[in-house]
Amino acid sequence: MPHISEKGRQMPSSPVRKLVPYAEAAKDRGINIYQLNIGQPDIKTPTHALEAVKNTTMDVLEYSHSAGNQSYREKLIMHYNKIDMDLSIDDIIVSTGGSEALMFAMGSICDYGDEVIIPEPFYANYNGFATASGVTVKPITTTIENNFALPPVSEFEKLITDKTKAILICNPGNPTGYLYTQEEMDQLTALVIKHDLFLVADEVYREFAYDGREHFSVMNQAGLEQHAIMIDSVSKRYSMCGARIGCVVSKNKEVIAAAMKFAQARLSPPTFAQIAAEAALDTPQEYFDEVIEEYIARRDLLISSLKSIEGVKVANPGGAFYCVAELPVENSDDFAQWLLESFEYEGETIMVAPAAGFYSSPGMGNNQIRIAYVLEKESLKRAVVILEKALKAYNA
Template identity: 50%
Template sequence: MKTSARVIEMQESPLRKLIPLADEAKKKGIKVYHLNIGQPDIETPPNFLRAIKNFDEKVVGYSISNGCPNLRQAIVDYYKKQNINFAENEILITNGGSEALLFSLLATTEPGDEILVPEPFYTNYNTIAKIAGISIKPITTLPETGFKIPAKKEIEKLITPKTKAILFSNPGNPTGAVYSYEELKVLADLAKKHDLYLISDEVYREFVYDGFEFTSCENFAGISDRVIIIDSISKRYSACGARIGSIASKNKELMANILKLCQSRLCVPTLEQAGAVELYKTPHSYFEKVNAEYKKRRDIVFEKLAKIPGVQCQKPRGAFYIMAELPIENAEDFAKWMLTDFNLDGETVMFAPAEGFYATKGLGKNEIRIAYVLEEKKLSRAMDIFEAGLREYRKLTS
């Protein structure tokens, strides 16, 4: 039997391909600290499970394809507090931010089209682009500038008649960059000038540190019909398994067409939507606590990395990731070796080699991404193990 070229050509998740090695290490009794994926250990606010326990319908029925009205209203109210203005009918509920991304690309591009994405970028954008039959043209951003958006004329060179959208995450996974108003204005101006959609993946919206201001793309005047906001409760409320995301746009025609895609999968789980309604009512003080926790973790990782000879990294302003350049040639080989050949008193660390976050061949080979999703003590220990492993690996490979 044949398998389609569509799936054969799809890239295996560069983050998940090391999992069998971690499983093998665990079978040998080695404890693995997971700094490889954005799965926070922060407790999901209890109002989520309470709402599910209190669900009092006799039948768990389908909900409507665009999502429960009370969830859409809860998101409208949440957005209002963030100075983002959408009406209930400008929001569609999706199975996580992932489906929101997929539906947005399916609705804004034709097979063969191109989208611009600042690289390094969230690797799943590759898979989603493949499903939509489109290609990603990377806007290369550099660690030494804090992964800032380059000048307008640099980006403009990448635009062709096939370019239909600019997609980016802000705050950024894997970079931790938070775009300033001026950087976003560059993208907004280009979108207007070249008739492009601006797909703004804001799933890390609250995770911004050091008093830096987050700017949503919704705030740009005169382009509201081009802006699509991608959202999710996965990171915001540490509810990755609930699979609740959303698409927000003021473009009525676009939204009516995305609704057809929503109808193809009938609905998003009814119970999780009930839980998400309560999550979106979580008071703002929750984010203050969670942010303080992530900031502490970021500082631990950054300070430990900065002390390791030969390691280059910048302090990220947002999300919960940090990129680092290592004094080795092949970060993937090092990441594998940490799982297969190294342990410090029976413990090792898993992190993400960064090559898979780049579309430009050859970039990111000696870079990694660390997700600071473990509590202070574990994170500190994991970073000590990382440092010991890097020292040992360098001795073996130099």
């Protein structure tokens, strides 16, 4: 019998999606599930983006340019330049979601065995992208005790070797919601210039910065033009996760030329989704103002409710729409599965993402979960009640 590859064996399961079979079985038993495990907003997609697809007339559904439709790229550049990024159309390649953009970036700057430094906990699929690309993740651990703040840059410098190619950050962060300060961005900028590295910034949650704080983009860092790579996506910004449209952006011409080869190999990003994404760029600021106000209200409700549960510790996110909570359990993977297989409260349960999958260091995050506050406030309130009941039953 033929065997699968070692890479296939090493490929990690998604901590967000691996519990789906248990959730499906629970639903078949008639259990209502509050899904806190996945960053799928319930915010409505801008109507004009959906209408643009409905009103499209074409005789042939053709490939687009491998870098994306020119009209979309031009409009996207105008969008970025409104926030002083000073980009041209040659600095961008449209991808099939931010995931493909990250794969293009890793493939363009790393060889097999090269290393990328990433503050953990981080977006779980970074582990998968690294495995698929033959890249070694060098984690630098942040802690819930100080709200997952960035460690001193000296800690990053200790991890740099002749194999190090980049530092990868998510800003604001998934799963922590941590929002980087200008000082932290300046320190990282100085570090990558000193060691001639790339700074890759996943900025798909850029608009979701709370409490009057500002988002500082890697593309606005002076002197970083040849080192900066930005990853972006329409998924969260416009509540268009199913569109699968993202992009990789860099002023480094060699990076873009290499990424273009990967883009040509997969032919082109999806045509209809690009039409929707282009239309979405006309979304007025009022849309984001309302969305941010709603997410802040959800965050505040969720954090205060979680803090009221005995034994639960939670960090306060400054952006995105996730938080990491530490629970009075030894194994959150077991607890998350038990919630779906063996627990219900008045015919309902919750689905959470065990946090160990958001770390690269073995043994980290075993008693933590990630919660996505993408449900309306009454559902979040109910979900926390169920969590409290579940913890009491689980630890009884």
